[in-house]
Amino acid sequence: MLQQWKPDPTFYPSPKMAIEAPIEDVAYVAAPRDDDKPDAMCVVDLNSASDTYGQIVNKLELGVRDEIHHFGWNACSAALCPYAPHPYIERRYLVVPALRGSSIYILDVKEDPKAPKLIKTLDANEVESRSGYTRPHTVHCGPEGIYVSALASAGSEEGPGGIFLMDHYNFNILGQWEVERGSQSLSYDFWWHLGYDVAVTSEWGYPAMIENGVSLEDLGERKFGHKIHIWDIRHRKNIQTLDLGDDYQMILELRPAHDPTKAHGFVNAVLNMNDLSSSIWTWYKDGNDWGIQKIIDIPAQAPENPDDLPPALKDIGMIPPLVTDHILSLDDRFLYVSCWGTGEMLQYDVSDPFNPKHTGTLEIGGITKSHPHPAAGPVSGGPQMVELSRDGKRLYFTNSLYVAWDNQFYPDGANGWMVKADVNVEDGGLELDPNFFVDFGESRAHQIRLQGGDSSSDTFCYP
Amino acid sequence: MDTVSWLGYTLLGVYHGINPGMGWLFAVALGMQEKRRSAVIGALFPMALGHAISIAVVVFIIALAQRQLPEDVLRIACAVILFGFGVYKFFSARHPRWVGMRVNFKDLTIWSFLMASAHGAGLMLAPLLLRTPAAEASGHMHHAHASMAGDAAMLLSAVGVHTLSFLLVTGIVAVIVYEVVGLALLRKAWFNMDLLWSIALMIAGVVILFWKH
Numbered sequence: 001m002l003q004q005w006k007p008d009p010t011f012y013p014s015p016k017m018a019i020e021a022p023i024e025d026v027a028y029v030a031a032p033r034d035d036d037k038p039d040a041m042c043v044v045d046l047n048s049a050s051d052t053y054g055q056i057v058n059k060l061e062l063g064v065r066d067e068i069h070h071f072g073w074n075a076c077s078a079a080l081c082p083y084a085p086h087p088y089i090e091r092r093y094l095v096v097p098a099l100r101g102s103s104i105y106i107l108d109v110k111e112d113p114k115a116p117k118l119i120k121t122l123d124a125n126e127v128e129s130r131s132g133y134t135r136p137h138t139v140h141c142g143p144e145g146i147y148v149s150a151l152a153s154a155g156s157e158e159g160p161g162g163i164f165l166m167d168h169y170n171f172n173i174l175g176q177w178e179v180e181r182g183s184q185s186l187s188y189d190f191w192w193h194l195g196y197d198v199a200v201t202s203e204w205g206y207p208a209m210i211e212n213g214v215s216l217e218d219l220g221e222r223k224f225g226h227k228i229h230i231w232d233i234r235h236r237k238n239i240q241t242l243d244l245g246d247d248y249q250m251i252l253e254l255r256p257a258h259d260p261t262k263a264h265g266f267v268n269a270v271l272n273m274n275d276l277s278s279s280i281w282t283w284y285k286d287g288n289d290w291g292i293q294k295i296i297d298i299p300a301q302a303p304e305n306p307d308d309l310p311p312a313l314k315d316i317g318m319i320p321p322l323v324t325d326h327i328l329s330l331d332d333r334f335l336y337v338s339c340w341g342t343g344e345m346l347q348y349d350v351s352d353p354f355n356p357k358h359t360g361t362l363e364i365g366g367i368t369k370s371h372p373h374p375a376a377g378p379v380s381g382g383p384q385m386v387e388l389s390r391d392g393k394r395l396y397f398t399n400s401l402y403v404a405w406d407n408q409f410y411p412d413g414a415n416g417w418m419v420k421a422d423v424n425v426e427d428g429g430l431e432l433d434p435n436f437f438v439d440f441g442e443s444r445a446h447q448i449r450l451q452g453g454d455s456s457s458d459t460f461c462y463p
Numbered sequence: 464m465d466t467v468s469w470l471g472y473t474l475l476g477v478y479h480g481i482n483p484g485m486g487w488l489f490a491v492a493l494g495m496q497e498k499r500r501s502a503v504i505g506a507l508f509p510m511a512l513g514h515a516i517s518i519a520v521v522v523f524i525i526a527l528a529q530r531q532l533p534e535d536v537l538r539i540a541c542a543v544i545l546f547g548f549g550v551y552k553f554f555s556a557r558h559p560r561w562v563g564m565r566v567n568f569k570d571l572t573i574w575s576f577l578m579a580s581a582h583g584a585g586l587m588l589a590p591l592l593l594r595t596p597a598a599e600a601s602g603h604m605h606h607a608h609a610s611m612a613g614d615a616a617m618l619l620s621a622v623g624v625h626t627l628s629f630l631l632v633t634g635i636v637a638v639i640v641y642e643v644v645g646l647a648l649l650r651k652a653w654f655n656m657d658l659l660w661s662i663a664l665m666i667a668g669v670v671i672l673f674w675k676h
């Protein structure tokens with residue numbers, strides 16, 4: 001491969017500089033399905049001057065019943081990290097794991113960003129035999145390669161799940177990342193504080209606990225994850241486990257501060273078993289150790305008509321908020337929290353990570369609620385995967401969590417959609433763009449990635 | 464050594480010093496992480512030490528080879544290695560896969576040694592070394608012991624001069640970037656030093672064949 005003479009223009013040394021990045025023109029959205037048609041990577045036109053603004057302009061079909069879910073770039077601003085700089089690598093490939101099918105697709109978007117090309121498929125066999133893991137989930141571009149987390153071990157389909165490395169030039173799987181995992185067994189998301197040589201991992205459930213819908217039995221027995229793990233990234237060693245307590249089930253998305261000199265981050269606990277509330281927690285460096293503290297409780301709500309509740313919630317009679325995703329702006333100021341059950345997108349000012357201020361709410365969808373969108377009327381599902389432009393002004397989100405879970409909580413249908421909210425970055429507050437509604441029809445719509453980078457794609461090594 | 468050699472070792476030190484991958488970028492990042500200039504300065508010395516060790520290893524291996532191999536054989540062997548390594552670096556963007564920002568003196572020394580070695584920094588000095596035949600350089604053809612001591616002193620001063628200019632340049636760049644220019648430089652002015660570097664290696668491979676004192 002011939003090298004580039006200049007660093008990739010989408011790499012920024014610091015989050016402050018990334019905030020000044022140009023406005024995104026294109027979004028890539030993972031669109032899994034619940035039938036025998038293939039999942040697709042959809043391209044949404046975000047150029048407001050374009051005739052096809054806010055429409056799906058291309059679909060690249062991938063596998064059937066694969067559940068493409070989260071995905072990431074082959075390279076990002078972490079390539080500028082000073083201890084292993086390689087800024088001439090290009091951000092041009094999307095690494096797309098299938099959470100159910102376990103294969104990994106490599107898409108090239110360089111030639112025409114609106115027409116991704118499938119250039120390589122690592123089938124499930126290859127992924128499992130080379131990594132030792134199955135059900136690949138989160139992808140992050142790191143200083144030494146591509147890191148991918150996975151839910152379980154390849155043979156047992158149970159613990160331990162973990163992380164494996166991929167080469168960022170040829171996409172070969174290099175193998176298991178962990179050297180000493182300690183007590184860690186459940187796996188889900190991971191991210192890091194590169195300035196502190198520390199990685200953080202979270203816990204969901206094993207495939208059998210999630211693939212036919214949430215196993216209410218396992219939930220009753222509190223078998224889902226309730227911890228996060230802190231790792232020494234140089235020695236790939238679990239150095240501390242922070243237990244939120246088994247009242248809290250499913251600890252999912254990790255959002256560390258983007259400023260590498262800060263040592264705190266935010267994680268969501270989906271369910272409090274006592275009252276069905278969701279919560280946001282702050283982990284933080286405390287001397288030589290790490291601590292975690294709950295900062296936001298989001299209570300369950302009573303339905304207007306309990307008869308409308310889906311079977312999974314009939315006995316309980318309440319709507320849990322089901323906070324299943326959140327995103328932190330690049331200036332580490334605003335946290336956006338998706339309440340998939342109650343149909344709300346909440347905005348908090350987390351400048352002080354221990355004293356969040358609630359600064360905005362918008363409503364759309366929701367179990368039994370179906371809050372309408374101005375351009376589409378009542379909608380199914382609720383705010384789920386959320387992504388924020390690098391300047392923090394445009395918030396995009398979709399409505400699907402995981403096909404089997406969509407069906408469980410939204411049994412009347414969960415046709416996919418993507419919407420946009422405009423953010424007041426000075427004073428806080430957000431409102432739906434009444435003209436932006438992307439209809440995915442019978443496809444579901446999950447993670448969004450913005451061309452050139454977004455607020456969960458890059459890691460920065462300079463403040 | 465003559466003026467050309469001194470100048471050569473010094474200029475190669477300057478060249479290695481301005482390459483962000485050799486040290487100054489890491490020093491700047493450490494300063495920013497710690498929010499103090501002394502962290503920038505403190506990082507420079509272990510970096511210079513690691514660089515010097517990497518250079519010295521190559522320099523002494525070549526000097527030994529000079530005593531054991533016929534001059535033409537060594538010249539051709541070095542040319543092939545230099546040119547081949549340059550071609551490899553031209554087409555391959557592979558980079559050392561070090562991970563870690565919380566580094567002490569020892570870590571930084573090892574890091575710098577690895578970076579210099581992986582870039583073939585020492586190899587780049589080969590044309591200067593082979594330019595002067597070992598015996599002639601020391602000037603004591605008939606006195607083996609004196610010659611070896613003289614050689615060693617000459618080689619050490621070559622490594623020393625090179626390292627000093629490396630330290631000076633990488634330090635000046637680091638402080639200027641940290642204090643004045645800032646990180647915008649990385650986006651605007653950073654061009655592929657590694658690609659230029661690979662071309663320099665290839666040129667050195669050709670030069671070594673013909674450049675004699």
